[in-house]
Amino acid sequence: MAGEIYRKPIMFAIVAAVVILIGTIATVFFPMFTEGMHPKLENLKQYTPLQLAGKDIYQREGCNNCHTQTVRPLKTEVMRYGDYSKAGEFAYDRPFLWGSKRTGPDLARIGGKYPDAWHYSHFENPQSFFAQSNMPKYGWIKESKLNPAEVEAHMKANGFDYKKEDIAALSDKTELDALVAYMQVIGTAVKRAAPIGQTKPAGDHEPENPFAGDPKAASAGKEIYDQNCAMCHGSKGEGGIGPSLVDDMFLYVKGDLPDDDYYEIIHNGTEQGKIEEGRTMKGGMPPYGGQLDKNKIWQVVTYIRTLQKK
Amino acid sequence: MSDYQYDHQTVKGFIISSIFWGVVGILIGLWISIQLWKPELNIPPFFTYGRLRVVHTNGLAFGLGIGAIFGISYYIVMRLTKRPLLFPKLARFHLYLFNAAIALAAVSLLMGMNQSLEYAELEWPLDIGVVILWVIFAINVMGTIIKRREDQMYISLWYIIATVVAVAVLYIVNNLSIPAGLFKSYHLFAGVNSANVEWWYGHNAVGFIFTTPILAMFYYFLPKSTGLPIFSHRLSIIAFWSLVFAYLWTGAHHLVYTPLPDWIQTLGIVFTIFLIAPSWGSVVNGYYTVGTDWNKMQTNYLTKFFIMGITFYGLQTVQGPTQAIRVVSSLIHYTDWVPGHVHMGTMGWVTMTTAASIYYIIPKIYNTEIYSVKVANTHFWLVLIGQLMFSITMWITGIQQGALWKATNADGSLKYTFMEGLVKNYPYWQLRTVAGLIFTVGMLFFIYNIYMTMRKGSLAASRA
Numbered sequence A: 001m002a003g004e005i006y007r008k009p010i011m012f013a014i015v016a017a018v019v020i021l022i023g024t025i026a027t028v029f030f031p032m033f034t035e036g037m038h039p040k041l042e043n044l045k046q047y048t049p050l051q052l053a054g055k056d057i058y059q060r061e062g063c064n065n066c067h068t069q070t071v072r073p074l075k076t077e078v079m080r081y082g083d084y085s086k087a088g089e090f091a092y093d094r095p096f097l098w099g100s101k102r103t104g105p106d107l108a109r110i111g112g113k114y115p116d117a118w119h120y121s122h123f124e125n126p127q128s129f130f131a132q133s134n135m136p137k138y139g140w141i142k143e144s145k146l147n148p149a150e151v152e153a154h155m156k157a158n159g160f161d162y163k164k165e166d167i168a169a170l171s172d173k174t175e176l177d178a179l180v181a182y183m184q185v186i187g188t189a190v191k192r193a194a195p196i197g198q199t200k201p202a203g204d205h206e207p208e209n210p211f212a213g214d215p216k217a218a219s220a221g222k223e224i225y226d227q228n229c230a231m232c233h234g235s236k237g238e239g240g241i242g243p244s245l246v247d248d249m250f251l252y253v254k255g256d257l258p259d260d261d262y263y264e265i266i267h268n269g270t271e272q273g274k275i276e277e278g279r280t281m282k283g284g285m286p287p288y289g290g291q292l293d294k295n296k297i298w299q300v301v302t303y304i305r306t307l308q309k310k
Numbered sequence B: 001m002s003d004y005q006y007d008h009q010t011v012k013g014f015i016i017s018s019i020f021w022g023v024v025g026i027l028i029g030l031w032i033s034i035q036l037w038k039p040e041l042n043i044p045p046f047f048t049y050g051r052l053r054v055v056h057t058n059g060l061a062f063g064l065g066i067g068a069i070f071g072i073s074y075y076i077v078m079r080l081t082k083r084p085l086l087f088p089k090l091a092r093f094h095l096y097l098f099n100a101a102i103a104l105a106a107v108s109l110l111m112g113m114n115q116s117l118e119y120a121e122l123e124w125p126l127d128i129g130v131v132i133l134w135v136i137f138a139i140n141v142m143g144t145i146i147k148r149r150e151d152q153m154y155i156s157l158w159y160i161i162a163t164v165v166a167v168a169v170l171y172i173v174n175n176l177s178i179p180a181g182l183f184k185s186y187h188l189f190a191g192v193n194s195a196n197v198e199w200w201y202g203h204n205a206v207g208f209i210f211t212t213p214i215l216a217m218f219y220y221f222l223p224k225s226t227g228l229p230i231f232s233h234r235l236s237i238i239a240f241w242s243l244v245f246a247y248l249w250t251g252a253h254h255l256v257y258t259p260l261p262d263w264i265q266t267l268g269i270v271f272t273i274f275l276i277a278p279s280w281g282s283v284v285n286g287y288y289t290v291g292t293d294w295n296k297m298q299t300n301y302l303t304k305f306f307i308m309g310i311t312f313y314g315l316q317t318v319q320g321p322t323q324a325i326r327v328v329s330s331l332i333h334y335t336d337w338v339p340g341h342v343h344m345g346t347m348g349w350v351t352m353t354t355a356a357s358i359y360y361i362i363p364k365i366y367n368t369e370i371y372s373v374k375v376a377n378t379h380f381w382l383v384l385i386g387q388l389m390f391s392i393t394m395w396i397t398g399i400q401q402g403a404l405w406k407a408t409n410a411d412g413s414l415k416y417t418f419m420e421g422l423v424k425n426y427p428y429w430q431l432r433t434v435a436g437l438i439f440t441v442g443m444l445f446f447i448y449n450i451y452m453t454m455r456k457g458s459l460a461a462s463r464a
Helices: A002-007 A007-031 A049-059 A075-081 A116-124 A141-142 A148-158 A164-172 A175-185 A215-229 A257-266 A295-310 B010-036 B049-083 B088-110 B124-146 B153-175 B191-208 B211-227 B233-249 B252-254 B260-275 B274-293 B301-326 B326-332 B337-365 B373-406 B418-423 B426-463
Strands: B177-179 B185-187
Touching: A002 A007, A002 B153, A002 B252, A007 B124, A007 B233, A007 B252, A007 B260, A049 A148, A049 A164, A049 A175, A049 B326, A075 B373, A116 A175, A141 A175, A141 B373, A148 A164, A148 B177, A148 B185, A175 B274, A215 A295, A257 A295, B010 B049, B010 B337, B010 B426, B049 B088, B049 B124, B049 B153, B049 B211, B049 B337, B088 B124, B124 B153, B153 B191, B153 B211, B153 B233, B153 B252, B177 B373, B185 B191, B191 B211, B191 B233, B191 B252, B211 B233, B211 B274, B211 B301, B252 B260, B252 B301, B252 B337, B260 B301, B274 B301, B301 B326, B301 B337, B301 B373, B326 B373, B337 B373, B337 B426, B373 B418, B373 B426
Parallel strands: none
Antiparallel strands: B177 B185
16 A cells, blocks of 8 residues: 555655655744744834845845854853844844854944944955954945935835935945944844953952053053054054044043053943943943953053053 | 657756856855955955855856756656656756756856845845746656656655655745845845744755755666665665655754754754664665675776765764754854865765766767776766865864864953954865865866767767
């Protein structure tokens, strides 16, 4: 009886289809109709026309071939990139852009990590930030202006709300403007969490720099500074994308701050609107607490002090 | 002898086309492998890594892979049904449409029209073209099988029927999208759901493009070229049904530790491990088939292609499930191990088996012998060495990457910045390019051999 099926191709095809559909229904079709597959965070906002245009360019250039957009709930991953990805962050992503290969770093928490100026310069010439980076240069996309009518059609296809004037405002924007706007919104539905991972939590460091004035520590600090800080604050602390460290201004107010505030800012980064010693931050500096241990941060502080004396 | 009835022109056309697209895909593969360590080779706007990589994967999966599958399946179907194709003219049209679609696919991807779904990057107008191609294939294959002149359907036909059915379901569902103009669309599914659908598709593309049709070739050409019958018919039945049942559950192993609901991930991992059994069902069947006379490995040059091919299939189907386990995934996911795994499958199993099938078919069609067994053996050793060097290099890079990403100092802070990790990949990526080059030279030996066999056959025919 069962052997008959190998003589009846149509019956065979039907049985094969049923066998194939069982797993399909159980793991794909059925979940589709459950709430768990359609989560949406309260803070999650639809893409603006400029952001959507940027996301389209991200897809067009195949950025997802080298960059993932999902932080796994693993200790070192959260330390390196930020809070792990939540299911409710992606409700407006058609398709999802989690990627499958990390040739470059994960971008799930790139939004707000650096100032716009960082992204503009980095897209134009990644190698000026990281000499050995293998990322292609993308400065050429600033030569192309956005097409507002096209972006509007894309907004409609996604069912996003938009204002007419936002569409009109696109006409003098370039593709690079859009891509940077997209970068800055990725992962921002989740509030930035304090960096984790060190044996001592942030405010728990020594209030005094244990290496103050130590030339050995300063030269170790220089090495770290050149790799991590110089690209924004300049090789002599003169500033650039980030503010100058040698002009006796700190957090946009005249007058220096003690070492332990330096420590905290390097450790936690800056966040727009956050207040430190009565001074308001503008944001844009990423936290280094996950990447630099306590001693390294103090070494950097030591080195910055030597720059200021010059 | 009613051989003239068989529409060998179409089979030949598909084989030559697939070899052509294979060369394009492999050369682009070499190019992007160099881009990884020499970013100056990115030439915007059309030839940056982000655009070329999808031309590489699509060119080889659709151009070389599916092209060869169409042609060789037509050949197998005609032989196993003992009749010509039911619609030979439709098959010819199929060939032309196929080449037009692949050419348009390559151009559209270079222009950046990209759905960003892995292995389903083509935009919606081309998706419709692919569906039409598939329907034509299905009509011809099923029609010919229904009108067959042989009572039983042999194992290879089961695998071909399963391929026809499964790919249709997978391709149509995953490509459902909301068009926003002729060159752009948005996935019908969003976020987590989009991920689940895509990797159900993505992994089963491996199952029903790189596995079932290749097994159809294996089960047909291994006995044909060795003259040895398949070891166990019953084993092939069990292996077939459990394979096509289990595959569809496994896509979520691509999404381990992502925000996809945990139960789907776990189910995916469990079925992935189960899949070792049916995969090895075919491996064992292959080994025992040749096991009655291992001398064939020396006396028949094709046997070693098939046995090496099925060996890499066996290794792949243990490696893959290992990768799916959470603890291993946490180390190697997103690293070079993953493309390393894919390349052992495509360069070791798929290309090896397909090339051997073509070695068998071309002399048959041209009524001649292979031009040179020596050249075929050179081809064999070069692609074997190239592939092994490639895969092993990628494994090492992958483990190193994963380990550097995870490494911490005594106080718990990260030991390496991302950049410090990246730089350590460069020597391995250079070695990978060299390995790819060795593989490419091997493929050139193959193409030369096929070309010379065709020439020899045509000359003989024109003299007769």
